[in-house]
Amino acid sequence: MSVLILVEHDNKExxxxxxxxxxxALTMGKKPTLLIVGSQCNNVALQAATxxxxxxxxxxxxxxYEHQLAENVSKVVAELADSFQIIMGGSSTFGKNILPRVAAxxxxxxxxxxTAIIDEHTFEHPIYAGNAIEKVKxxxxxxVLTIRTTAFEPVAMEQEACCVERINHVVPxxxxxFVRHELSASSRPDLGSASIIVAGGRGLxxxxxxxxxxxxxxxxxxxxxxxxxxxxxxxAPNDYQVGQTGKVVAPVLYIAVGISGAVQHLAGMKDSKxxxxxxxxxxxxxxxxxxxxLVGDLFEIVPQLIQxxxxxxx
Amino acid sequence: MKILISVKRVIDPYVKxxxxxxxxxxxxxNVKMSMNPFDxxxxxxxxxxxEQGVASEVILxxxxxxxxxxxxxxxxxxxxxxxxxxxxxxxxxxxxxxxILQKVVDDIQPQLVLMGKQSIDGDNNQTPQMLASLxxxxxATFASSIQVEGDKLSVTRExxxxxxxxxxxxxxxxxxxxxxxxxxxxxxxxxxxxxRKSIDKIELNELNLTLKQHVEVLNVKAPPARSGGVRVxxxxxxxNKLKHEAKVLG
Numbered sequence: 001m002s003v004l005i006l007v008e009h010d011n012k013e014x015x016x017x018x019x020x021x022x023x024x025a026l027t028m029g030k031k032p033t034l035l036i037v038g039s040q041c042n043n044v045a046l047q048a049a050t051x052x053x054x055x056x057x058x059x060x061x062x063x064x065y066e067h068q069l070a071e072n073v074s075k076v077v078a079e080l081a082d083s084f085q086i087i088m089g090g091s092s093t094f095g096k097n098i099l100p101r102v103a104a105x106x107x108x109x110x111x112x113x114x115t116a117i118i119d120e121h122t123f124e125h126p127i128y129a130g131n132a133i134e135k136v137k138x139x140x141x142x143x144v145l146t147i148r149t150t151a152f153e154p155v156a157m158e159q160e161a162c163c164v165e166r167i168n169h170v171v172p173x174x175x176x177x178f179v180r181h182e183l184s185a186s187s188r189p190d191l192g193s194a195s196i197i198v199a200g201g202r203g204l205x206x207x208x209x210x211x212x213x214x215x216x217x218x219x220x221x222x223x224x225x226x227x228x229x230x231x232x233x234x235x236a237p238n239d240y241q242v243g244q245t246g247k248v249v250a251p252v253l254y255i256a257v258g259i260s261g262a263v264q265h266l267a268g269m270k271d272s273k274x275x276x277x278x279x280x281x282x283x284x285x286x287x288x289x290x291x292x293x294l295v296g297d298l299f300e301i302v303p304q305l306i307q308x309x310x311x312x313x314x
Numbered sequence: 315m316k317i318l319i320s321v322k323r324v325i326d327p328y329v330k331x332x333x334x335x336x337x338x339x340x341x342x343x344n345v346k347m348s349m350n351p352f353d354x355x356x357x358x359x360x361x362x363x364x365e366q367g368v369a370s371e372v373i374l375x376x377x378x379x380x381x382x383x384x385x386x387x388x389x390x391x392x393x394x395x396x397x398x399x400x401x402x403x404x405x406x407x408x409x410x411x412x413x414i415l416q417k418v419v420d421d422i423q424p425q426l427v428l429m430g431k432q433s434i435d436g437d438n439n440q441t442p443q444m445l446a447s448l449x450x451x452x453x454a455t456f457a458s459s460i461q462v463e464g465d466k467l468s469v470t471r472e473x474x475x476x477x478x479x480x481x482x483x484x485x486x487x488x489x490x491x492x493x494x495x496x497x498x499x500x501x502x503x504x505x506x507x508x509x510r511k512s513i514d515k516i517e518l519n520e521l522n523l524t525l526k527q528h529v530e531v532l533n534v535k536a537p538p539a540r541s542g543g544v545r546v547x548x549x550x551x552x553x554n555k556l557k558h559e560a561k562v563l564g
C-alpha cells in the first residue's frame with residue numbers, strides 16, 4: 001500500500017497543511033511520496049524532502065504549472081498515480097479543486113474531508129455541516145482522499161533530506177488561462193493553522209467596530225475570523241469566514257464575539273479545543289458548546305479584555 | 315447560449331437533522347426538503363444571464379425519486395424554461411451522478427453547466443469537478459463573479475487567502491459559491507406559469523449506463539458531544555480561567 005500526496009504550495013514555500021496530510025498518510029504505516037507540481041519550485045521540493053517520514057519527492061516543474069490550474073495538474077497526478085493505492089491532499093480550496101478531477105480520470109470515488117482513517121479502505125468524514133459522521137468503505141482499488149487537516153496533528157520533526165526526483169512531463173493548458181490573484185494582505189497567523197482565533201459576528205454592528213476584534217487578536221497573537229453574517233454585512237473580507245461554507249478551523253482557543261452560533265458557523269469551529277463565547281443574548285446557541293461563556297455587552301467586555309491581556313503582557 | 319443547471323433536493327438547511335435509529339443514515343421521512351442553496355444560486359445566475367441576453371434557454375436537471383419534481387417545479391417557478399427529471403429510486407456517489415449528468419450534457423449540448431459547489435447533505439464538493447473531468451471541459455469552481463467575454467468566461471473564484479480570476483473557454487463547468495448572487499423568490503404569477511412548463515421524465519435505465527458502486531456507507535453516527543461549559547461573571551474571571559484552568563493562555 002503506497003501513498004502519493006499532492007503538495008499545496010505557492011512555488012516558493014510549502015503550505016503548512018502538508019505536515020498534517022503527511023501525518024494522516026503515516027497513520028497508514030507506509031512512507032508516502034510527495035508530488036510537487038509547479039513552476040520554479042526547487043525550494044518547495046527541498047523543504048518537502050526534509051519533512052519527517054517522506055520517502056521521496058517528485059518534482060514536476062514547468063511554466064505551464066505556474067498557477068496550478070486543475071485542468072493540467074489533475075492529468076499529471078492521474079498519469080503518475082499508477083503505482084499508488086492512495087492519492088491524497090488537503091481539503092483546502094486547492095485540494096478540492098483538483099482531486100475530484102483526478103478521481104474521475106482514474107474512474108474511482110473520492111472521499112472528501114477525511115477526519116479519521118480506520119484502515120486503508122475505511123474512512124470517516126463529516127456530513128450535514130458536521131452534524132453527522134459517516135463511515136465509508138471505498139470499494140475501488142485506488143482511493144482518492146482529501147484530508148481535513150485540523151483532524152491530524154502535524155508531523156513535528158525534520159529528517160535528513162530524501163531524494164528529489166525531477167520528472168519531465170508537460171501537459172499543456174489549452175482551455176483555461178490564469179488572469180490574476182487578489183490576496184488579502186495580513187501579517188497575522190493564517191486562519192487555517194493559527195493556535196488562537198478571535199472571531200466576530202453580526203453583534204459588532206459595523207466594520208469600524210470589527211477593528212476591535214483585530215486589536216484583540218493582535219494582543220493574543222491570534223488569527224481573525226468572522227461569521228457568515230459579518231462577512232455578508234461587509235464587516236470583514238470573505239476569506240475570514242469560518243463555517244461550513246468558509247474555513248473549518250480547530251485552534252487551541254476560539255473566542256467568538258457577537259456570534260449567535262448558527263449551525264453553519266458551528267460546523268466550522270466546534271472541534272476547537274477551548275471555546276469562549278461573548279454575547280449579550282444568554283440564550284444564544286453558541287453558549288451550548290462554549291467552555292466559557294460571558295453574557296454581556298461586547299462593547300464593554302472586549303476593551304476590558306484587551307486591556308487586561310495587554311497589561312498582563314507588559 | 316443554452317445553460318444547464320443541476321439541482322438537488324436536500325433537507326432544508328434550517329432543519330436540525332436526526333440520525334436514524336439503525337445508524338444507516340439521516341431521517342428524511344416527514345422532514346422539510348428544499349433545493350440545495352448553492353443550486354439556487356446557480357439558477358439565479360443563469361436567469362440573470364438570460365436577462366442580459368446572453369443565455370437563450372435555462373434548463374434544469376435533477377436526478378432522484380419522483381419527489382425531485384417538486385424541486386424542479388420550484389426552479390421553474392423561479393424562471394427556468396424547462397426541466398429534465400432523471401428518475402431513479404437509488405442514490406449514487408458523486409462519480410456516478412457525474413456520469414449520469416454527462417449523458418444529459420451529451421444530449422442537451424449546453425455551452426455552460428452551472429452547479430452548486432457542494433450539496434449541504436453530503437458536503438462532498440466533487441460533482442462539478444468530476445463532470446468537467448469526464449467531459450474534458452475547463453472548470454471554474456467556487457465562483458463569486460462571472461463575466462461573459464465572447465466565447466470565454468472570466469470567473470473570479472474564492473480561494474483560501476483571497477480571490478483568483480481565471481478565463482475559461484466555453485463550453486465549461488462553473489460551480490457557484492455563496493457570494494455569487496442573492497437568489498430571488500418565486501412570484502405568484504410565476505408559480506402559476508411554472509405549472510404549465512414541461513418536465514421531461516427519463517428513466518435512468520434508458521440512458522444505457524453501467525454504473526458500478528464505488529462506496530459503501532457502513533454507518534452514520536452523531537459527532538462527539540461537547541461537555542457543557544461554565545458561565546463566568548467577569549473579564550478577569552475569564553482570563554484567570556483561561557490561564558489556570560484551561561491553560562490555553564501563557
